[in-house]
Amino acid sequence: MKNLPARSVAVVLGTRPELVKLAELIRTLGPAARVLHTGQHYDDDLSGSFLDELGLPEPEYLTGVGGRPRALQVANALAGLDERFAAEPPLAVVVQGDTNAALAGALAANARNLPLVHVEAGLRSHDRAMPEEHNRVLIDRLADVLCAATPDNRELLLAEGVPAERIAVTGNTVVEAVHDHLPPPEERAGLLALGGLVPDGYVLATVHRPENTDDPAALTAVLEELASLARELPVVLPLHPRTRARIEAAGLLPLLDGLTVLPPAGYGTFLALARHAALIVSDSGGVQEETTVLGRPLLVVRRSTERPESLADFADLVSPGPGIGAAARRRLAEGASGLRRLAALPSPYGDGTASHRIAALIEELAAGRSTATPAARPAAAPPRVPAYAA
Secondary structure, eight states: OTTSOTTOEEEEEOSHHHHHHHHHHHHHHGGGEEEEEOOSSOSTTTTHHHHHHHTOOOOEEOSSOTTSOHHHHHHHHHHHHHHHHHHSOOSEEEEETTOHHHHHHHHHHHHTTOOEEEEEETOOOOOTTOHHHHHHHHHHHHOSEEEESSHHHHHHHHHTTOOGGGEEEOOOTHHHHHHHHSOOHHHHHHHHHHTTOOTTSOEEEEOOOHHHHSSHHHHHHHHHHHHHHHTTSOEEEEOOHHHHHHHHHTTOGGGGTTSEEEOOOOHHHHHHHHHTOSEEEEOOHHHHHHHHHHTOOEEEESSOOSOGGGGGTTEEEEOSSHHHHHHHHHHHHTHHHHHHHHHTSOOTTOSSOHHHHHHHHHHHHHHHHHTSOTTOOOOOOOOOSOOOOO
């Protein structure tokens, strides 16, 4: 953005979903963006190849974060970020969502008295067993500008006592991410043909959350239900490397025999598979949003969700076990008419311009910071960008 100096906005991220959701914002900020990657997702399949696919510049990488326990991830990322912010203080720090990388970025900004922008603020599962719930609550308490994806997210923040002038309803950046990276129809047709898949004739599944992978009983239940579905129609499973390791450790590899197991898919490939799936089964947070843009049904295999907007029409919340198969067959029985109904519904996550709204808020915040004395940190001004109206 023309009014922001080069490298003046630190965008802190560390996982594949953050890369996806912040890509358009980073491109909009242009030379002003300084991308700091904590390495929380340290596997090249999960982050490295995404940089080229998303058209992002090479970030500054921290070391000693990936593969560590949660406390060490946050501590090591915080130390690395603090060192960089001390040497080159940004005018604003941007974090997205509820990852350990986002929490480290928020704490580092707070420690150095730097304005903080939280993209995707106000999500709540009300499940204290979920580590991400603690992360997102802490980040929201520290943020100067809270970019709420939906009016409901704003109401949750207000109920917690966050001042209204710090909150802007922007929509969710996932909408433009899906629009930007969904391959064209002919390319999607080629991808499906290559895998021997028929549009609307297969199930797409992803499993990666610790509540499903670290508990052998839960992992067994999920894989058994997918294997049962695979006896009726193909089940495609892009397999997260951590999940594969847990499957091997639990001796569950035979349960994969009837599934179409793929390596982690690039974002465009995953969207193409999701766009034509008769049903998606996943424990991912981002997939809950993406399916509302793609107009596809979803089973959310979790105890709780911080994205209840998707449950109104697009998704069902189910626990590991027989409920997966029962809910799947109910959704599949809706057939073509059910798919048409979902395709006609608007996504609850906005109109696809969230990144530009957020960039304008960052520019306003940074402008106030750049004119202040070094010892004075101005309060965030009320957002002047029109909020997305649901």
